[in-house]
Amino acid sequence: MKKEKTKLSRRDFFSAGTALAGGVAITSVLAGYDGLLFAAVTPNAKGIWYGIGIDINKCIGCGKCANACKLENNVPQAPFYFRSWVEQYTIKNDGSIVVESPNGGIDGFKQSVPDKDIFKSFFVPKMCNHCAKSPCTQVCPVGATFETEEGIVLVDEKYCIGCRYCVQACPYGCRYIHPDKGTVDKCTLCFHRLKKGLKPACFEICPTKARIFGDLNDPGSEINYFLKNHNCMVIKPNLNTGSKLFYNALNPEVR
Amino acid sequence: MEQHLQDLYEVLSKVDGYVYPNEIELNWSILIVLYPYITGLVAGAFILASLERIFKIRILKPTYGIALLTAFSFMLVATMPLVSHLGKPLRAYEIMITPHSSSAMAIFGFVYLWYLMVVLFLEIWFDYRRDMVIWAGETTGFKRFMYRLLSLWTTDISPKSVALDNRIGYIVTVIGVPSAFLLHGYVGFIFGSIKANPWWSTVLMPVIFLFSAMVSGIALVMGIYIILSKIRRQVIDMNCLDTIARYLFYILIIDFTLEGLDQIHRIYVAEESFEALHKLVFGQLFFTLFIVQGFFGTILPLLTLGTFQFYKPRAEIRKVIYLVLSVLILIGIFFMRWNVVIGGQLFSKSFYGYTSYKVGMIGAEGYLMAAIWLIVPFLILSFLLWLLPPWKKIETDHGNLEE
Amino acid sequence: MPQHIKRLIIAFSLFLALFLVLRQVLRPESFGELGHFRAKAIPENAMRPMHYTVTDSCTKCHGGIRSEKDKGFHKNLKCEVCHGPGLKHATYAGQFKNGALPDSLKLYKPGERKDCIICHQLNAARIKIQFDTINTTMIHQIDPVKHNPGDPDTKEAFKCIDCHSPHQP
Numbered sequence: 001m002k003k004e005k006t007k008l009s010r011r012d013f014f015s016a017g018t019a020l021a022g023g024v025a026i027t028s029v030l031a032g033y034d035g036l037l038f039a040a041v042t043p044n045a046k047g048i049w050y051g052i053g054i055d056i057n058k059c060i061g062c063g064k065c066a067n068a069c070k071l072e073n074n075v076p077q078a079p080f081y082f083r084s085w086v087e088q089y090t091i092k093n094d095g096s097i098v099v100e101s102p103n104g105g106i107d108g109f110k111q112s113v114p115d116k117d118i119f120k121s122f123f124v125p126k127m128c129n130h131c132a133k134s135p136c137t138q139v140c141p142v143g144a145t146f147e148t149e150e151g152i153v154l155v156d157e158k159y160c161i162g163c164r165y166c167v168q169a170c171p172y173g174c175r176y177i178h179p180d181k182g183t184v185d186k187c188t189l190c191f192h193r194l195k196k197g198l199k200p201a202c203f204e205i206c207p208t209k210a211r212i213f214g215d216l217n218d219p220g221s222e223i224n225y226f227l228k229n230h231n232c233m234v235i236k237p238n239l240n241t242g243s244k245l246f247y248n249a250l251n252p253e254v255r
Numbered sequence: 256m257e258q259h260l261q262d263l264y265e266v267l268s269k270v271d272g273y274v275y276p277n278e279i280e281l282n283w284s285i286l287i288v289l290y291p292y293i294t295g296l297v298a299g300a301f302i303l304a305s306l307e308r309i310f311k312i313r314i315l316k317p318t319y320g321i322a323l324l325t326a327f328s329f330m331l332v333a334t335m336p337l338v339s340h341l342g343k344p345l346r347a348y349e350i351m352i353t354p355h356s357s358s359a360m361a362i363f364g365f366v367y368l369w370y371l372m373v374v375l376f377l378e379i380w381f382d383y384r385r386d387m388v389i390w391a392g393e394t395t396g397f398k399r400f401m402y403r404l405l406s407l408w409t410t411d412i413s414p415k416s417v418a419l420d421n422r423i424g425y426i427v428t429v430i431g432v433p434s435a436f437l438l439h440g441y442v443g444f445i446f447g448s449i450k451a452n453p454w455w456s457t458v459l460m461p462v463i464f465l466f467s468a469m470v471s472g473i474a475l476v477m478g479i480y481i482i483l484s485k486i487r488r489q490v491i492d493m494n495c496l497d498t499i500a501r502y503l504f505y506i507l508i509i510d511f512t513l514e515g516l517d518q519i520h521r522i523y524v525a526e527e528s529f530e531a532l533h534k535l536v537f538g539q540l541f542f543t544l545f546i547v548q549g550f551f552g553t554i555l556p557l558l559t560l561g562t563f564q565f566y567k568p569r570a571e572i573r574k575v576i577y578l579v580l581s582v583l584i585l586i587g588i589f590f591m592r593w594n595v596v597i598g599g600q601l602f603s604k605s606f607y608g609y610t611s612y613k614v615g616m617i618g619a620e621g622y623l624m625a626a627i628w629l630i631v632p633f634l635i636l637s638f639l640l641w642l643l644p645p646w647k648k649i650e651t652d653h654g655n656l657e658e
Numbered sequence: 659m660p661q662h663i664k665r666l667i668i669a670f671s672l673f674l675a676l677f678l679v680l681r682q683v684l685r686p687e688s689f690g691e692l693g694h695f696r697a698k699a700i701p702e703n704a705m706r707p708m709h710y711t712v713t714d715s716c717t718k719c720h721g722g723i724r725s726e727k728d729k730g731f732h733k734n735l736k737c738e739v740c741h742g743p744g745l746k747h748a749t750y751a752g753q754f755k756n757g758a759l760p761d762s763l764k765l766y767k768p769g770e771r772k773d774c775i776i777c778h779q780l781n782a783a784r785i786k787i788q789f790d791t792i793n794t795t796m797i798h799q800i801d802p803v804k805h806n807p808g809d810p811d812t813k814e815a816f817k818c819i820d821c822h823s824p825h826q827p
Contacts (some may be wrong), residue, residue, distance in 0.1 A: 099272075
């Protein structure tokens with residue numbers, strides 16, 4: 001009952017807002033945030049609105065996505081710069097948690113905890129959440145980073161001043177300063193591939209189809225199917241970032 | 256470049272627990288520590304000056320001019336650490352051309368200009384205009400040219416125009432106090448508004464920054480006053496010094512309370528991030544937070560200044576102690592900024608681990624660069640004191656003219 | 659108005675005018691058209707060079723391997739997972755006769771043990787799904803130390819592809 005109400009009022013708000021902004025998708029920073037509801041009633045009801053799904057059960061931690069991302073987008077090879085990487089979480093029987101990500105998972109993982117000590121272990125691929133109320137675009141002082149109409153957060157390399165405020169503001173650690181360019185760099189959801197009708201490199205390459213993306217506005221899209229058939233969560237929902245990266249089988253330990 | 260990567264590999268080997276790969280590199284370095292430090296000094300020094308002017312605390316008169324010039328010379332360099340830290344320093348102007356209204360940092364350019372030009376510059380200008388006109392007649396060469404230029408080739412020093420100057424100067428000061436609060440509260444907001452970082456994101460951050468700014472600014476002016484009097488072989492006005500110390504004591508109490516409150520609040524609500532921060536505070540930050548900032552920068556000065564409220568040793572001893580205290584406080588507040596800025600980046604936003612930070616000697620983000628930006632304001636101050644010596648001014652009693 | 663105030667106002671006005679002019683001059687052309695950013699940045703982002711292509715584009719020339727692969731366990735694997743980014747290869751390789759492919763166009767041939775192990779190594783995080791009687795996994799794993807490391811007599815190390823065809827394991 002209560003949910004129904006919010007849903008309606010939010011839709012009203014958005015249509016009014018969209019009208020005001022002349023068709024540009026805007027999202028209220030002030031409105032609350034429930035991941036699934038947010039996906040079901042997208043802020044930009046016209047056109048495409050991208051969402052991403054990752055199935056943790058399917059991820060085999062081969063790190064090929066992180067590798068492909070680096071090669072596709074000319075990310076520096078040194079292990080301090082990643083647009084996309086994979087983490088291995090190991091919850092031990094003694095109650096401690098081991099998280100590791102050697103070279104972002106590109107060289108594969110070696111199990112560091114012996115089987116008998118493990119309660120549960122799983123891989124978590126990380127990438128930009130393409131938040132709809134992204135804290136990083138909010139803080140950019142010059143407007144060098146922005147959300148497109150499709151809900152993708154991009155960086156304007158020619159305009160970025162390299163102040164690193166956005167790096168601080170991103171709760172997911174998805175931004176870095178490109179050491180050669182001096183400007184910030186982040187996942188673009190392979191915008192250049194999307195525009196040619198191709199999947200982003202990491203989605204294309206995944207050997208187990210653990211990664212899914214698609215248009216949240218299209219009822220028949222893969223991502224909508226994924227969201228309807230799995231129990232999905234976003235990382236750090238409490239921060240109200242409007243994250244559009246949904247994980248199946250995400251454990252709350254993942255941060 | 257190569258060196259940078261090598262340093263990062265060294266950091267990587269020291270990472271404790273797990274940090275996001277992009278977090279291994281600490282993005283805001285010592286230069287960003289300097290930035291709130293210097294703006295804090297400006298705001299604090301200005302507020303001390305306005306105590307004399309607005310609240311008519313005439314006993315502070317000897318420090319009025321020094322405080323103003325100090326504020327001005329630090330303000331001139333306040334943006335330099337920030338700009339020299341940018342990845343693309345030449346694009347810094349964009350922040351003025353297309354400021355993003357939702358960004359806390361974007362408005363800084365305007366707050367800065369407002370404060371530098373409208374508050375500090377105008378106040379000094381109206382305060383010194385008559386003297387500059389007079390001095391222009393007495394000097395030759397470069398000095399004369401500077402006076403002419405600065406006074407915009409005006410000559411009118413009739414009592415009427417001087418009275419007008421005084422009135423406008425007073426109004427500017429009145430505007431200046433909230434501006435100083437704005438300037439520094441605002442710098443606190445830059446950090447306090449980052450919800451991703453639990454060490455920064457607290458509503459108290461702007462207020463804490465403000466009061467620590469006042470503490471550091473007042474301590475700075477006190478120190479400069481003592482040293483300057485020594486250099487000029489002038490008798491120090493102990494009444495003035497004791498009064499400054501008293502204000503310092505009060506504001507230090509507020510500052511200490513606020514910071515204590517912040518920490519107590521953190522401990523009591525013990526949010527998700529608490530464990531990570533706890534380990535940080537007792538680990539990498541232990542020395543800078545508890546020893547330097549807490550003990551030497553806050554508790555020791557508090558106790559000493561508190562004692563002085565009841566028991567005053569001889570003037571000679573007091574002078575030395577005041578000087579020592581002002582240096583201690585300045586160092587303490589510097590490390591307060593350090594603990595906020597660097598401390599906030601030492602732990603991972605995943606709360607699973609810690610990176611580490613080592614300041615280099617050379618390079619754009621090393622000690623030397625930071626030292627330069629700390630020394631330059633003093634050079635500017637010396638120049639300003641030479642050009643516009645407050646002690647050579649014709650005495651104007653601000654107190655009488657405002658009515 | 660007193661003379662000095664007038665001059666001060668003129669000085670400030672000049673400063674302000676200069677700022678406004680600079681602001682006009684320096685503001686980038688397409689700024690603000692779609693929001694608070696340079697609208698041109700969108701096509702600029704869309705024009706970055708690609709390095710990966712799609713598996714279907716390999717089929718044109720390597721149809722045999724494709725159909726072979728599609729019959730085996732590796733049917734879900736894309737060619738570029740193992741061979742690396744292949745756009746340049748797929749675009750230009752057709753111009754060369756068999757055996758004449760220049761090195762710059764050659765793709766990586768992941769024949770070493772480590773190349774298979776990256777996916778197949780035993781790891782507790784490679785989740786096993788138990789569902790009633792079905793006991794399956796996303797990937798079959800081996801212990802590289804134990805699984806046919808080498809010839810027991812000559813001590814010569816085996817490669818995985820000595821026994822498994824990479825395209826039809």
